[in-house]
Amino acid sequence: MNGTHSIQTTTGGFIPELTIDGEDIIKAGFVAGVVFKIEPCLDGLVITLVSNEAEIERLLLEVNAHTDIGMDWIRDNGELYLAGTGRRSAA
Numbered sequence: 001m002n003g004t005h006s007i008q009t010t011t012g013g014f015i016p017e018l019t020i021d022g023e024d025i026i027k028a029g030f031v032a033g034v035v036f037k038i039e040p041c042l043d044g045l046v047i048t049l050v051s052n053e054a055e056i057e058r059l060l061l062e063v064n065a066h067t068d069i070g071m072d073w074i075r076d077n078g079e080l081y082l083a084g085t086g087r088r089s090a091a
Helices: 023-027 053-065
Strands: 003-008 014-020 035-041 044-050 070-073 080-083
Touching: 035 053, 044 053, 053 070
Parallel strands: none
Antiparallel strands: 003 014, 014 080, 035 044, 035 070
16 A cells, blocks of 8 residues: 555654555565664655675664654554654654
């Protein structure tokens, strides 16, 4: 199910949600269990596959050091799922 939605949070607000699946992302290597890196780029996001254990370990350190970088994995059903406000919290 490809598409975007707004989901309601427990505090009553709404956050954007994006789900991508299907043949095209499978051809690009995004299959169940694969880890990917998420980082901002201009007015969008860059999503990069992480291919091996050493890269995953390096990414874990990078995520801890930089709050604007995240990581996740492809769901067991093959979906790439993202949700969030895109706003940074005050430190």
